[in-house]
Amino acid sequence: MLTVYDCIVSEHDLRLVALAALVCALASLTAVNLLHHVRRSGHSSRIVWLGIAAASTGFGIWATHFIAMLAFSPSLPTAYNVVLTVISLIAAVALTGIGFGAALLPGLAAAPWIGGAMVGGGIAVMHYTGMAAFEVAGTIAWDPALVASSILLGGLIGAASLFVALRSFSLRSKLVGALLLTVAICSHHFTAMGAVAITPDPAIALSPSSIRTEWLAIGVAFVSLAILLLAVVALSLDIRERRRASLEMERMRDLTDAAVEGLVLCNGDTIVTVNQSFARLVGLTSDQIVGQSLAAWIPDSSKRDNLFAALGQAVETELRNGDGTLLPVELIARQINYNGALHNVVAFRDLRDRRNAEAQIRYLAHHDPLTGLDNRASFDQRLDREIRLHRRAKRQMALLCLDLDGFKEVNDIYGHATGDRVLQDIARHLSAVLVDGQMLARLGGDEFAIIAPLVTDPAQVGQLADTLLKSLKWDEDGVPAGLVSVSIGIALYPSDAKDRTELLSSADAALYRAKTEGKGTYRFFEAAMGAQIRERRSIEHDLRSAIANNELSLAYQPQAQVDTGEVNGFEVLLRWTHPTRGKVPPSIFIPIAEDSGLILKIGEWVMREACHEAATWMRPLTIAVNVSALQLTSDGFVEFVQSTLSQTKLPPERLEIEITETALIRDPNRALQTLQKLKALGVNIAMDDFGTGYSSLSNLRAFPFDKIKIDRSFIQAVHTNPQAAAIVRAVLGLGRGLGLPVIAEGVETSEELRFLGLEGCTEAQGYLFGRPAPIAEFVPLINDNVVVLPQPLRRAAAD
Numbered sequence: 001m002l003t004v005y006d007c008i009v010s011e012h013d014l015r016l017v018a019l020a021a022l023v024c025a026l027a028s029l030t031a032v033n034l035l036h037h038v039r040r041s042g043h044s045s046r047i048v049w050l051g052i053a054a055a056s057t058g059f060g061i062w063a064t065h066f067i068a069m070l071a072f073s074p075s076l077p078t079a080y081n082v083v084l085t086v087i088s089l090i091a092a093v094a095l096t097g098i099g100f101g102a103a104l105l106p107g108l109a110a111a112p113w114i115g116g117a118m119v120g121g122g123i124a125v126m127h128y129t130g131m132a133a134f135e136v137a138g139t140i141a142w143d144p145a146l147v148a149s150s151i152l153l154g155g156l157i158g159a160a161s162l163f164v165a166l167r168s169f170s171l172r173s174k175l176v177g178a179l180l181l182t183v184a185i186c187s188h189h190f191t192a193m194g195a196v197a198i199t200p201d202p203a204i205a206l207s208p209s210s211i212r213t214e215w216l217a218i219g220v221a222f223v224s225l226a227i228l229l230l231a232v233v234a235l236s237l238d239i240r241e242r243r244r245a246s247l248e249m250e251r252m253r254d255l256t257d258a259a260v261e262g263l264v265l266c267n268g269d270t271i272v273t274v275n276q277s278f279a280r281l282v283g284l285t286s287d288q289i290v291g292q293s294l295a296a297w298i299p300d301s302s303k304r305d306n307l308f309a310a311l312g313q314a315v316e317t318e319l320r321n322g323d324g325t326l327l328p329v330e331l332i333a334r335q336i337n338y339n340g341a342l343h344n345v346v347a348f349r350d351l352r353d354r355r356n357a358e359a360q361i362r363y364l365a366h367h368d369p370l371t372g373l374d375n376r377a378s379f380d381q382r383l384d385r386e387i388r389l390h391r392r393a394k395r396q397m398a399l400l401c402l403d404l405d406g407f408k409e410v411n412d413i414y415g416h417a418t419g420d421r422v423l424q425d426i427a428r429h430l431s432a433v434l435v436d437g438q439m440l441a442r443l444g445g446d447e448f449a450i451i452a453p454l455v456t457d458p459a460q461v462g463q464l465a466d467t468l469l470k471s472l473k474w475d476e477d478g479v480p481a482g483l484v485s486v487s488i489g490i491a492l493y494p495s496d497a498k499d500r501t502e503l504l505s506s507a508d509a510a511l512y513r514a515k516t517e518g519k520g521t522y523r524f525f526e527a528a529m530g531a532q533i534r535e536r537r538s539i540e541h542d543l544r545s546a547i548a549n550n551e552l553s554l555a556y557q558p559q560a561q562v563d564t565g566e567v568n569g570f571e572v573l574l575r576w577t578h579p580t581r582g583k584v585p586p587s588i589f590i591p592i593a594e595d596s597g598l599i600l601k602i603g604e605w606v607m608r609e610a611c612h613e614a615a616t617w618m619r620p621l622t623i624a625v626n627v628s629a630l631q632l633t634s635d636g637f638v639e640f641v642q643s644t645l646s647q648t649k650l651p652p653e654r655l656e657i658e659i660t661e662t663a664l665i666r667d668p669n670r671a672l673q674t675l676q677k678l679k680a681l682g683v684n685i686a687m688d689d690f691g692t693g694y695s696s697l698s699n700l701r702a703f704p705f706d707k708i709k710i711d712r713s714f715i716q717a718v719h720t721n722p723q724a725a726a727i728v729r730a731v732l733g734l735g736r737g738l739g740l741p742v743i744a745e746g747v748e749t750s751e752e753l754r755f756l757g758l759e760g761c762t763e764a765q766g767y768l769f770g771r772p773a774p775i776a777e778f779v780p781l782i783n784d785n786v787v788v789l790p791q792p793l794r795r796a797a798a799d
């Protein structure tokens with residue numbers, strides 16, 4: 001280093017050294033600017049601008065060398081070989097051009113380094129060719145170490161200069177790049193000059209054809225002037241380009257800001273600009289984002305690689321936003337030519353809404369939207385899985401099927417909104433009872449099911465059912481406690497079933513038993529239940545086609561005066577003659593018809609047939625028709641009765657509707673409204689089976705009854721059970737008190753009739769007067785005023 005320093009200080013004119021450095025710096029700055037211009041140029045003008053850049057830089061290197069040589073004063077005569085001097089200039093221009101071309105090769109990350117190193121090589125070739133042109137009256141000796149160092153310095157610093165200069169479009173990059181190129185040229189030159197040792201030799205003469213130093217100075221001055229001109233051109237180009245770039249940037253920003261998707265423009269991995277959508281997406285300002293690496297926002301490197309490997313194809317990954325949280329995004333990358341260079345544009349589409357929608361769809365596919373519980377599909381999957389696991393582990397599990405009692409009434413009376421709230425409440429209460437591993441699902445309507453895995457003792461499941469039932473004792477939304485209850489059927493795997501379908505049907509059978517044996521309770525499956533359920537389903541199935549198949553008929557049972565035996569009217573009783581089962585008792589098929597809703601259609605048929613029949617009788621006898629709760633509360637029942645009466649021309653006062661007390665309890669307001677309307681039509685209303693239900697005095701007063709029917713179970717026990725006799729007496733007294741006639745049902749013996757006569761009962765019905773039979777058997781009764789009571793009984797009643 002000292003040799004180089006000594007060489008500069010003691011053997012050079014420092015003013016000219018400074019001039020050389022200035023020319024060099026000017027040439028380097030011009031070179032960097034023109035290089036950027038080449039990069040921005042279109043294909044056709046690229047080669048022209050590359051030539052201009054190469055010429056300016058080559059001239060600059062050459063001029064720097066020769067000004068520095070002019071500054072060199074070995075105190076001996078010197079001159080320059082013309083040919084070699086020209087070759088050195090050509091070499092400088094050509095090798096710089098090749099280096100620049102290499103540095104701008106697209107798609108090669110190391111291109112600026114390689115190109116820069118080639119420019120460094122060009123500096124060395126120019127210098128040593130120039131030194132070969134140098135003639136001096138002496139011999140020149142070279143220090144090989146310094147020669148090698150000079151070449152290395154030029155190459156390395158040259159490589160670094162182009163890398164820095166081309167890294168970005170910023171002014172800083174350009175200035176630092178130009179400075180490094182200046183250092184590369186100067187450091188090479190002066191290190192190489194430090195390697196020179198001249199020994200004066202008067203015997204060596206300068207060749208006559210060589211140019212004198214003075215002439216060289218003039219040539220160098222011209223070249224320097226040319227560099228100055230090129231620098232001005234480069235500067236104006238730079239200013240123009242900057243203005244154009246800023247306009248282009250502004251236009252692009254306006255355009256990209258209009259886009260809904262986040263857009264990011266990258267030079268390599270560095271973010272050059274972003275639109276407002278992207279800034280909003282990450283929650284930062286664009287100034288905070290620009291200049292950063294794309295990797296900072298897309299942490300998954302493999303997804304980043306995929307993005308650029310398959311341009312134009314969507315890649316789903318995560319975006320890290322300003323606060324460090326990750327957002328699901330879809331990316332598409334494309335390449336565009338921006339400011340003369342290829343850039344990557346990455347579009348970011350926020351996938352949160354889509355993901356939420358997908359999650360919602362997935363949720364809905366497996367859950368009941370009203371209660372949030374798992375739905376049937378999800379339940380079936382889980383049950384299958386649990387059965388597999390328990391089979392493998394040889395363990396026991398339980399399935400509990402739950403059904404709401406009285407839910408239909410809640411919907412009818414309080415409306416569907418209340419019904420929905422009741423279901424939600426029930427779901428919440430039941431869920432609160434369950435422990436980890438147990439699953440509650442809503443299978444539809446008012447049906448729920450619970451899977452209880454790993455049961456060691458059935459008593460455990462009984463306790464669970466008890467707790468579930470207790471959890472539902474509540475009073476909410478104005479729905480009275482007790483109106484809604486839950487019945488539970490329990491089946492165990494593997495003892496009650498081998499697969500899901502069988503397990504469900506066993507639990508269903510147990511549920512049916514629970515419902516028929518009191519409601520609000522639970523039952524375990526028993527083998528016999530399966531057969532009962534199948535039987536019930538078969539009856540329900542056949543009942544559906546019973547009207548169409550003419551399998552239904554009506555039986556008529558007389559109702560008579562206790563004292564005279566005179567017939568007042570008939571009660572209509574439904575009969576079903578099944579093609580294979582024969583006569584099916586009403587006690588079997590009527591509850592099935594009521595549970596399945598078939599009673600609505602069947603009841604209409606009964607009413608129409610009965611009114612039609614009664615209208616044909618010569619005597620104006622009454623006709624009593626049983627009406628079930630479902631009919632009474634069904635829409636349009638009153639209108640139906642009215643139109644039946646007018647169609648059959650039966651006077652309304654001849655029709656009597658028999659209603660049990662339970663039909664009133666389910667929906668008292670609606671029942672009251674219906675009964676009042678029927679009453680207004682002129683129809684009579686009888687309370688059936690009095691004594692078996694609630695036997696509420698308030699019901700008798702609140703509803704517009706015309707008659708009370710004492711249940712046959714009391715009549716038949718009047719002589720064996722003093723309590724029954726007391727009840728009959730009490731009901732008769734009640735009737736008298738309220739001014740309501742009382743009819744006794746199921747009178748079979750003359751003793752029963754005598755008892756009723758003595759207690760003041762005016763009307764009776766029973767086998768004693770006649771069994772229910774087709775109307776054809778009562779033809780004389782309906783046409784003549786015939787007393788039906790046998791003589792001895794008439795006497796008994798009269799006694």
Ligand SMILES: Nc1nc2c(ncn2[C@@H]2O[C@@H]3COP(=O)(O)O[C@H]4[C@@H](O)[C@H](n5cnc6c(=O)[nH]c(N)nc65)O[C@@H]4COP(=O)(O)O[C@H]3[C@H]2O)c(=O)[nH]1
Nearest residue numbers: 573574586587590606626627628746747748765766767772
């Ligand atoms: N042991 C005995 N029984 C007697 C005597 N007199 C009448 N019965 C029976 O007592 C039942 C009286 O009908 P219910 O209390 O309205 O009870 C009826 C009624 O609730 C229902 N039912 C029958 N027909 C209809 C109908 O058309 N519509 C509706 N909704 N229910 C009906 O089925 C129930 C049973 O009907 P049935 O089996 O016909 O049974 C009838 C009748 O056959 C007697 O002296 N001794």
